[in-house]
Amino acid sequence: MKNEESLSIEKIVLVGAGNVATHLGTALCDAGYAVVQVFSRTGESASALAEKLGCPYTTDISRIVPDAGLYIVSVKDSVLAEVVPPLVRRNPEALFVHTAGSMPMDVWKGEAHRYGVLYPMQTFSKGRAVDFTAVPFFIEGSGEEEAGALRALAERIGGHAYEATSEQRRYLHIAAVFACNFTNHMYALAHRLLAAHGLPFEAMLPLIDETARKVHELPPAEAQTGPARRYDGNVIGKHLEMLAGEPRLAELYEKISRSIHEEDKSQLIHKLK
Amino acid sequence: MKNEESLSIEKIVLVGAGNVATHLGTALCDAGYAVVQVFSRTGESASALAEKLGCPYTTDISRIVPDAGLYIVSVKDSVLAEVVPPLVRRNPEALFVHTAGSMPMDVWKGEAHRYGVLYPMQTFSKGRAVDFTAVPFFIEGSGEEEAGALRALAERIGGHAYEATSEQRRYLHIAAVFACNFTNHMYALAHRLLAAHGLPFEAMLPLIDETARKVHELPPAEAQTGPARRYDGNVIGKHLEMLAGEPRLAELYEKISRSIHEEDKSQLIHKLK
Numbered sequence: 204m205k206n207e208e209s210l211s212i213e214k215i216v217l218v219g220a221g222n223v224a225t226h227l228g229t230a231l232c233d234a235g236y237a238v239v240q241v242f243s244r245t246g247e248s249a250s251a252l253a254e255k256l257g258c259p260y261t262t263d264i265s266r267i268v269p270d271a272g273l274y275i276v277s278v279k280d281s282v283l284a285e286v287v288p289p290l291v292r293r294n295p296e297a298l299f300v301h302t303a304g305s306m307p308m309d310v311w312k313g314e315a316h317r318y319g320v321l322y323p324m325q326t327f328s329k330g331r332a333v334d335f336t337a338v339p340f341f342i343e344g345s346g347e348e349e350a351g352a353l354r355a356l357a358e359r360i361g362g363h364a365y366e367a368t369s370e371q372r373r374y375l376h377i378a379a380v381f382a383c384n385f386t387n388h389m390y391a392l393a394h395r396l397l398a399a400h401g402l403p404f405e406a407m408l409p410l411i412d413e414t415a416r417k418v419h420e421l422p423p424a425e426a427q428t429g430p431a432r433r434y435d436g437n438v439i440g441k442h443l444e445m446l447a448g449e450p451r452l453a454e455l456y457e458k459i460s461r462s463i464h465e466e467d468k469s470q471l472i473h474k475l476k
Numbered sequence: 477m478k479n480e481e482s483l484s485i486e487k488i489v490l491v492g493a494g495n496v497a498t499h500l501g502t503a504l505c506d507a508g509y510a511v512v513q514v515f516s517r518t519g520e521s522a523s524a525l526a527e528k529l530g531c532p533y534t535t536d537i538s539r540i541v542p543d544a545g546l547y548i549v550s551v552k553d554s555v556l557a558e559v560v561p562p563l564v565r566r567n568p569e570a571l572f573v574h575t576a577g578s579m580p581m582d583v584w585k586g587e588a589h590r591y592g593v594l595y596p597m598q599t600f601s602k603g604r605a606v607d608f609t610a611v612p613f614f615i616e617g618s619g620e621e622e623a624g625a626l627r628a629l630a631e632r633i634g635g636h637a638y639e640a641t642s643e644q645r646r647y648l649h650i651a652a653v654f655a656c657n658f659t660n661h662m663y664a665l666a667h668r669l670l671a672a673h674g675l676p677f678e679a680m681l682p683l684i685d686e687t688a689r690k691v692h693e694l695p696p697a698e699a700q701t702g703p704a705r706r707y708d709g710n711v712i713g714k715h716l717e718m719l720a721g722e723p724r725l726a727e728l729y730e731k732i733s734r735s736i737h738e739e740d741k742s743q744l745i746h747k748l749k
Contacts, residue, residue: 281710305711324679326686326701331693337682365679374673377715377729382666382680383687384702385732386659391696391739393655400647406597406638407655408692409610413599414656415688419681420604423664428599429657437554438578442650451735456650458731459658462724466664 212273212298212352216240218290219277220248220260222327223302227275228256230335230360240268269294273356275321276301283310291315298349304376307369308343319344321353322372323362326383335360341367341375392452424470431460432467485546485571485625489513491563492550493521493533495600496575500548501529503608503633513541542567546629548594549574556583564588571622577649580642581616592617594626595645596635599656608633614640614648665725697743704733705740 215236217224220243228238241260243249253260261267267274267290274294278286280303291299291314299315304322311318322341325333340357342364344350350366357364367375390411394404417426430438439460446453488509490497493516501511514533516522526533534540540547540563547567551559553576564572564587572588577595584591593616598606613630615637617623623639630637640648663684667677690699703711712733719726 280708305714324683326683326690326699331690333686337685339679339682341679363679365676367675371673371675373714373718374669375675375679377718378666378669378675378680379683380702380704380715380729381662381669383683384700384704384736385728386662386684386687387691387696387700387702388704388732388736388739389654389659389662390691391700392735393651394691394696395739396647396651396654400644402640402644402648402651403638404691404695406612406614406636406648407651409612410597410599410652410656411659411688411691412610413606414659415684417599417604418660418663418667418677418684422677423660423667426599427657427660427664429653429660431653431657431661435553441578441646442653445646445650451738455658455731455735456653458728459661462665462728463657463661465724466661466668 212356213237214239214271215273215275216242216267216271217252217256217275217277218242218267218286220245220252221277222329223277223323224275225252225255225329226325226327226333226335227277227302227323227360228252230333232256234360236356236359239271242267264289265293267293271297273298273300277303280306287311287314298352300353304341304379305373307373308345309369311345315345317345317349319349319353320369320372321357322367322375323357324375324379326387335362338362340364341372343367343369343372392455396452424466427463427467429463431463434464485629486510487512487544488546488548489515489540489544490525490529490548490550491515491540491559493518493525494550495602496550496596497548498525498528498602499598499600499606499608500550500575500596500633501525503606505529507633509629509632512544515540537562538566540566544570546571546573550576553579560584560587571625573626577614577652578646580646581618582642584618588618590618590622592622592626593642593645594630595640595648597648597652608635611635613637614645616640616642616645665728669725697739700736700740702736704736707737 215238217228220241232238238256238258241249241253244262246262249260249262274297283306287310299311299318300321302321308320320343323338325338340362342353344353354364393407397404443453488511490501493514505511511529511531513531514522514526519535522533522535547570556579560583572584572591573594575594581593595614596611598611613635615626617626627637666680670677716726
């Protein structure tokens with residue numbers, strides 16, 4: 204294994220200018236990396252991010268600068284494959300990574316020589332700062348040198364680096380969909396129910412916070428409470444009646460309650476074994 | 477309206493010795509209230525809580541002391557109705573409250589003269605301290621005096637008091653089931669997926685925390701991210717394939733994704749109106 208220094212990734216091009224690129228780019232600059240160019244197909248987002256980072260931008264993939272050490276691609280999954288060949292041609296000896304949870308590392312295979320994945324598992328929103336000291340980065344490299352360079356980068360911007368194969372990362376992404384996207388939807392449905400009955404959503408925040416805090420200490424299956432855990436048919440039946448005017452919510456209520464109960468039973472069976 | 481002082485509720489009996497009674501009892505003692513007795517049908521839990529609070533206990537409802545000002549009932553919803561008549565007979569002029577989100581105040585009607593509801597909307601677990609300064613109490617009283625006394629009690633133990641009718645509280649409880657119980661189940665499913673693929677659940681905690689923090693600043697419908705929000709059929713389809721061996725998880729994934737998409741569409745329609 205060569206010294207990590209031999210893979211110089213101090214000069215970075217960002218390909219894509221969405222939420223991930225914006226937050227990652229800001230963190231890279233703060234950590235002393237030189238972001239030398241931003242590429243995006245839409246001039247508006249390219250120029251906005253370039254201005255934020257104090258660097259030039261382009262909307263023409265054939266004008267991406269050829270002298271960077273690292274090219275970080277944060278584009279929609281559906282666009283990634285078509286970006287790869289023209290991007291790699293710009294500087295075939297550089298290190299290329301994408302930041303997509305659900306895309307395999309092999310999108311680079313046969314195109315680039317040195318490549319990998321740098322997946323920051325966090326939910327990024329425009330206009331909301333992200334504390335990278337709390338961001339886990341899931342890393343994969345085409346070789347040990349590449350993995351080592353990406354680990355060093357993740358740690359230098361303050362994140363926590365984990366190694367994960369493409370296969371593991373696919374399941375990680377599904378797990379994140381449950382723990383983040385679906386959780387947020389539960390909040391959204393609570394918000395709507397409260398608003399419909401003249402109650403403030405803010406009153407729900409202490410409960411939301413405590414629910415999140417609890418799983419820092421207890422496995423979530425043990426932290427489970429509520430009518431579905433006890434399978435209190437009386438409460439569940441009343442709630443389903445009250446949701447009769449909202450068939451979509453009623454169906455989710457019923458399916459999730461049943462799933463909690465099934466999960467609880469399988470935990471018990473597991474313990475008895 | 478009489479002065480609140482005229483309704484003396486300094487001496488309290490706790491009926492029930494589960495998680496709510498334990499945490500509430502501890503907070504009441506800390507705030508200087510005198511918890512004078514604990515009742516529970518199971519001697520073990522009655523004695524454990526009584527010892528914790530430094531007071532006597534009984535397992536015989538007809539031996540509940542008749543000289544308290546306030547009787548707080550925290551028992552299973554299915555048991556509440558049968559506890560009411562023999563309890564009220566012990567001291568018909570006292571204030572009686574229950575702490576159940578989904579039970580109406582009227583369980584007391586025709587039995588007690590002064591009654592109400594004191595619903596602490598938080599998730600309580602044995603062995604985990606609760607910070608009552610972050611607990612919203614939803615209060616309802618048979619009269620203004622009763623409501624005022626309960627508001628003063630909630631604030632004295634450090635909580636935030638909201639008034640809510642029985643009808644509002646029923647929907648509040650459903651909202652809490654979504655925001656807490658169902659959210660925790662999303663964590664539990666993520667936990668299981670990660671464990672099955674050799675990944676640490678701890679890596680998911682920063683995402684879980686950020687998802688909760690975000691809705692302090694943004695309405696959850698606006699904070700929504702993920703493949704379902706964009707309705708990325710490519711990613712959703714792959715995820716469903718990967719969950720083929722877990723039909724219950726696959727069904728939830730599909731239903732919740734569809735609900736996110738529907739919710740997003742109805743938000744857009746709402747904005748366009």
